[in-house]
Amino acid sequence: MKTSSIAYSLVAATLASAQRPTNTSICDYYTTALLKDNNAANQQTLLTLLVNTAVIGNYTQPNVGIAVPGILANGTGDFQGVSLIQYFDGMLLSTNDNGMPASVNFLDGGGAAPLMMNMPANNTSSAQYTLLTHLYEYFAYLTGCTIYGNTVHPYDGDTNMYEVHKYMNIDENEFKYFITQVGLSAASFGVAAADVNAIGMALNNAFGYKCSAPASIPASAAPAPQAICIADDCPLAPNATCSDYAPAMEPATATMISTMTATMAPVMNGTTYGNMTSTPRPTMSGTMVPYPGPIVNGTMSGSMMSAPAPVMTGTMAPPPAPIMTGPMMGNASMTASSTPASYTGAAGSVSPAIFAVGAIAAGVFAAVL
């Protein structure tokens, strides 16, 4: 296994900017240029602006009039057909969850709203918070922040970018779209073209070649495979060590398993004729099928006997309740298979005669006796 311990910090980028001294990192230089004091808090603010804008597009000043669509927006023009949001919203089984592809919603901390307020998420327990804060720290390292992402809040996420992204099967267009948004974001804050190019080149070199040899990013980390662009159309690294990579596979679409639980109970409407006699209580027998037709239309005939007279207390119309429409006549019996969920209403007595006319009988008559 070939390894190299190349530090990909852009502080070492040799592309000279018109303004930036070569011994000052991109992070430190633009923190001073944009936010005046080069301290940990301002460096963090710079990285928050850079990453949040790259993710959701322009939302704040300072902005020099460069439009940034954002990583979550669908690609247009050369990037027509690119849709990176599906890797972030749980649509795909594309997250590496302890070696298994899983669906994770990384927009679970409020989505774009907190980002527009220069925050990573609304709550620290969200996957969104972890992702965004890791991106701030990681890109702080890449852009050479001397304090934030270094001695203050050093990156504590996974240092193996291949493992993090392996189930996404990112192709060249997707990868280029992502780094273009990072570059546009930087440019929108006035970062000089030479520095924007330096950022783009460093990202491309470090993560844009399939089978690239393991490298240490950050420099203190153990060497690990770093290729993020791993689909068939990605360029092969000159120093390719494909044995360090598993065959790339398209992520599957996550299936939403939702369970609907409903109780459908028939309602009986209509008129019943006859006598109700019960010793000790009347019984209806028969089956009321709740699905697909919870409404039973037809004729019920028979007699219900009660001695002493049945007493109904409360209202027998709990929703959902069995519906039965039609007269009840003749000789038959019926048992409802669903019982009323509850009986509510004022306590009272309903004589069998009253009940027998236009009664709404829910469930088993017997239950109330």
Ligand code: HEM
């Ligand atoms: C230069 C390119 C890229 C860099 C430097 C980069 C960097 C990172 C970093 C540092 C993390 C956090 C890892 C952790 O928390 O342990 C991450 C996670 C993630 N990246 Fe990238 N990324 C790049 C390209 C992409 C692309 C093209 C996509 C495609 C949509 C993508 C999607 C994601 C997703 C969904 C996560 C969350 C994965 C997880 O936490 O399991 N990244 N990336």
